[in-house]
Amino acid sequence: METGADAVLLMTSKTSLIEKTQQRYIDALEKRIAALEQQADNTKQILPTSTPTSTAASSTVEAPPPDTSAPSTTKEADKSDESKLLKSATSIxxxxxxxxxxxxVGRRYSKDNEEKKEKPIGKEEVISDVQPADGVSDSEKKTTEPCVHSHGGTVAPMILTLGLDDDDFIIKANVRIADPELQALIQIVFAHYPGFGPDMVVTTLDSPFEPFIQYWRDLQxxxxGQEDHPAVLAFRNRLQRFKESGQDMTGWPKRLDDFAKSDDGLERTRQxxxxxxxxxxxxxxxxAGDQSLSRILEDDSSTSQEIVNFENLWTVxxxxxxxVSRVFLDELQAFIVHESMESAMERKGFSPHWRLVCxxxxxxxxxxxxIPAELRVEFFxxxxxxxxLPVFPVKYLSEAERSHLEQRGRRFQxxxxxxxxxxxxxxxxxSILRASGIGKVHLTRVLDNDKNTDQWQSPLDALGKLLHELIHGTDFTNTVVAEIDGAxxxxxxALSFRDYGPGKHYQHKNQLPMGNLRFWKQTKACRCSVCQENFxxxxxxxSHYDLEPAKIREEFSDPTQYLICPPRVLxxxxxxxxxxxxxxxxxxxxxxxxxTRAFDxxxxxxxxxxxxLKSLVMSHWNTKRSDNKGKMQDLMKGKGESLVILLYGPPGVGKTLTAETVALATGRPLLFVTVADIGLDPEKVEENLIDVFRLAASWExxxxxxxxxxxxxxxSNDTASLPRNALVSELLRVLEYYDGMLILxxxxxxxFDHAVMSRMNLAIRYPDLxxxxxKRIFLQFLGQLDEDSTTDRARIEQWIRDEDTREQLDxxxxxxxxxxxxxAAKMTSEQEGGKLSLEAIKRLAQATKRFAQEIRADMEASRVKNEPSYRTM
Known part of the structure; x- marks a missing residue:
């Protein structure tokens, strides 16, 4: 095998021969051009295979000998194109x-105006070739594979294919890697890159050579041979890992296996x-027409990559x-890039955009x-x-911003x-509103900004949304923002959101809404053996961020896990x-x-x-918290463990307040349930009721x-009452095995149905106040105000205690x-200097009493007329 030094000596010894060959080639070419100018037509094809010089070091191509036979018009035209191609200063x-x-090799392309893309014309033709070095026998030339060092010959380590337009400008380029060891090096360097890896032999690189541009400095x-460079150290580590793991090289040429396990494979392939x-x-x-990529390769400064055009967003x-992007209420959020691509949609109503699958x-x-999702950068x-840009690398964040994201991630966890x-x-x-109700859940309607009204999506929009979700993934880009005041x-x-909330209606259960984020249909990483074994x-x-349930309570192993946590909870x-x-x-x-003072x-x-009431509530609560030792149980395990309380009496006497007090005293959520949450559809009543009770059990x-x-x-036996009968029956059945607290x-x-009455643990009657x-209610609410919030607090308190006030509050x-x-407090805050006055209280008390009396009279008359059972009460 020739060394680099041998090649240099060979080139030096043959310098004069090369110069002579070049001059002879130019002379012959000029004569040929003059002879063929009159015969040239409009046919454009890449020149035929030319005969290269006999030495591997030659930088020119031997001119073909003159053809003494009468050439056809087509052949003459081909050779005319040959001269034009080789003289093109901007291409070949x-x-x-x-x-x-x-x-x-080269190939011509012609613009197809209808499909708006280039189509190839003719076949690939060789522009320059590489021959085995001197001393290689004919039999070896036929059997030698490209770049087989042990044979002593050197043939092309790579094949460059250029695509030219009608003006001889290069519009396409790709490189086919013929050297197996160079293939191995590339695959090890890009083992972490989608589409590369130990079991995926990459032989063709297409322009604009994305991975190479993205890692240009590392490859240089x-x-x-900059041994202290992080990229070189990482390469060495990967080689070592391959050696130690004995990674299966099935399907590779044996030389790739040798390269990965050898100590000098890198040295041999660096050139x-x-x-x-x-x-x-x-x-x-x-x-043609793109110099920004060239600036990135030639400029070592970081500023070369701080400005980008739309076509080259992949470099970012x-x-x-x-x-980092903002998809939820303008909050910064970090993502991991999986791949990026340009969307070429040019249909009416759609603009091109850059799509990132993250x-x-x-x-x-x-x-x-x-969870796979999609981010977009609209065309600019x-x-x-x-x-x-709406999506930019995390390196542009300040230290304070990055720290904020990590701390927020810890709070999220x-x-x-x-x-x-x-x-x-x-x-x-x-907040972003997604649905309302429990049991019977209603998805949120989208806001029609043009009409400023709350409307359902049009059938066309709904169909488009459905198709997107079936093809790509869930689309949550339509949002309704609602403000929550007052703590x-x-x-x-999240689990209840998915199983009992709006998630019941989602196509993909693990794609839970996250602001305006679009999700990708593929719900998991690739599970093929090649990807799974590619460390x-x-x-x-x-992929190690996908935690097993047994490890969820451990501290995240990587701070980046906190960094990429979302800014929202459900x-x-x-x-x-x-x-x-x-x-x-x-x-x-x-x-x-x-x-514990709530009952006071x-x-x-x-x-x-x-x-x-307090005793029963706290006893039930403490029993659920204990190990239930010594507790009486129903004959059927799991039955009769609920606490059902009935509060009855006229409106406004404290029934709902009592339920709120019980929730406050025990520190438990209070779920308000109405018939709208359950519905009257016999087919849905059971499902909705079960969801309500399961939800309550999950939240205690x-x-x-x-x-x-x-x-x-x-x-009743009335046919019209069958849906209501079904509701009562289902409630009784579900209640048998409910172990929580229910207040009616x-x-x-x-x-009330008598069967329901029999399930009550406690019933309390609330008479009129x-x-x-x-007076105590008045003073209790008044006590929430500061001294400075009233004009004369003593007068107000005295009026409340005065015997003459009894008639006004009757x-x-x-x-x-x-x-x-x-x-009164709200009215005086705007009209009387922001202080509550006795006069305002009196005016409102008189108006409220008068209105209450009129309503009560109307209701009594209506109920006597329409409810026969009411007359007997």
Whole structure:
């Protein structure tokens, strides 16, 4: 085998021969051009295979001898094109330094205006070839594979194919790697890159040579042998890993196996790698109309990559890199790049965009897992700063911003791992509304910005959305933002969101909404053996971030896991009965989750009833927290463990307030359930009821069936009442095996089904409020105001205690008293210097009493007329 030094000596000794050959070639070519000018036609084809010089070091191609026979018109035209091709300063001549070292072939392309792309014309024709060195026998020439060093011959280590347009400008280029050892080196360097790897032999590289441009500096360091460079060290580590693991090389040429296990494989292949980089550099520089890539390769400064045009966005997004975007309420969020591609949609109504398939990180309710998603960069003209793009690399973040993302990720993990019974939090701020209701869940309608109304999507939009979800993945780009004021209670639970909330209607269960993020249909990483066994690829794509359920409570092994956690959690807004996305940073722990003094503020006529209620509630709560030792049980295991409380009486006397007090005293969520949540469809009643009770069990919540008489009326034989009968029957069946707490309220006790009544553990009657209770309610609400919030607090308190006030408050309930004070405070805040006055309270009390009397009279007359059973009460 010839060494590099031998080749140099050979070139020196033959310098004069080469110069003579070049001059003879030029003279012959000029004569040929003059002879064929009159015969040239418009046919354009790549010149036929030319005969190269006899030496491997030659940088020119031997001119073909004159053809003494009468050539045809077509042949003359071909040779005319041959001269034009070789003289083209903007294309082929730029590659002349590779003549004799690299096999170069060409092919013409013609523009297809209809399909807006180039189509090949004719066949590939050789421009320059490489011959075996002197001393190689004819038999060896026939059997020698490219770059087989042991044979002593040198043939083309790579084949460069150039595509030319009608003006001889190069519009396409690819390189076919013929050297097996160079193939091995490339595959080991890019073992982490999708499409490469130990079991995937890559022989063809197409322009614009994405992976090579993205890792250009690393490849240069490898070619130059900079041993202390991180890329070279990483390469050495991979080689060592291959040696130690004995990785299966099935399907590879044996030489690849030898290369991976040898100590000098890299040294032998560096020259060919350096030549490959030079060829790629020339191909990039000669690409028509695009000089930005060439600047990236030639400029060592970082500024060369801070500005980019749309066509070269792929240079910004390397597979495995961390990028940042804003998809949820303008919050920064990090993603792992899997691949990027340009979308070529040019249909009416669609604009081209750059699509990134990325990994986001999320809590599924059972484990932390990467979820494939799609980010987009819409088409733009000219150049832009990388940092101004809607998706940009994480390296552009400041240290403070990066630290914020990591701390937010730690908070995200802590919230998601909250134990059962401790998922109740406070929240203030913007949220994204996804659905409303429990049991019977209604997906959120999208906002029609043109008409400023809340409407359903048009059938066409709905069809397009469905097709997108079937082909690609779930599309959550339509969002409704709702503000939550005043530190209201929310339950954070992704699993319930998926199983009992809006997730019941989603096509892909693990794709839970994340702002405007589009999800990708493929829900898991590739499971083929090639990808699964590719350590570098899995490391680059962070497949180890997909945690097994047994490891979810451990500290994340990599800080980047915290970095890529989403800025939102999923939950349920209790008072508004909405399924929402919430900002992680605005979710706050409740300082005093359990308030044992809550019952002290509850106004009940019977002290004994209040004490009995408190005793039952706390006993049931403590029993669920204990190991149930010594507890009485039903004959059937799992039955009779619920606590069912019935509160009945007129409106506004504290029934709902009692349920809220029980929830506050035990620190548990309170689920308001109405007939709208259950429905009356016999086919759905059971499913909806089961979902409600399972949801309550998951949250250890208290269920409140407010105005329960609406759907728990006595069953009858009337056909029209069959749906309601089904509801009562299902409730009774589900209630048998429910172990939580259920509170029912009603002001029409006699309409209750008797079977329901028999399930009650405690029933408490609430009569109209007496004068003393009304005064205490007044003073309790007044006590929430500061001294400076009233004009004369002493006068107001005295008026409340005055005997003459009794008549003014006669007939008012607790809810009305609350409304009087709240309305008076709001009215005076705008009209009387922001201070509550006695005069405002009196005016509102008189108006409320007058309105209540009129409503009560109308309701009494209506019920006497329409409800025969009411007359007997």
């Amino acid at each position: 001549q730029a590659y002349s330094r590779f003549f004799g070292k690299v096999k170069i 360091a490898l070619a130059k 060919n790698l350096e030549m490959l980089l030079e060829v790629i550099h020339e191909a990039v520089r000669g690409r 997004y390397k597979p495995g890199d961390i990028v 990994w986001t990180y999320d809590w599924t309710g059972k484990t932390f897992r990467r 003209k000219g150049s832009r700063k990388v940092q101004s 802590k919230i998601c791992l909250s134990n059962k019974g401790f998922r109740l939090f406070q929240y203030t701020g913007d 209201e209670q929310v339950v954070i639970d 570098e690829l899995n490391e680059s794509q962070r 939950g349920y807004h209790l008072s508004r009965k909405r399924w929402v996305e919430l900002k992680v940073t605005e979710v706050k722990d409740i300082k005093q989750r359990v308030d 503020y509850l106004q009940m006529e019977s002290v004994k009833s209040k004490e009995l 919540a208290i269920i409140l069936f407010d105005e329960a008489d609406v759907f728990l009326e006595s069953r 309220t009603t002001n029409r006790l006699r309409r 007496n004068d003393e209770q009304k 007939g008012l309930n607790g809810r009305q008293i609350r409304n009087i004070l709240f309305s």
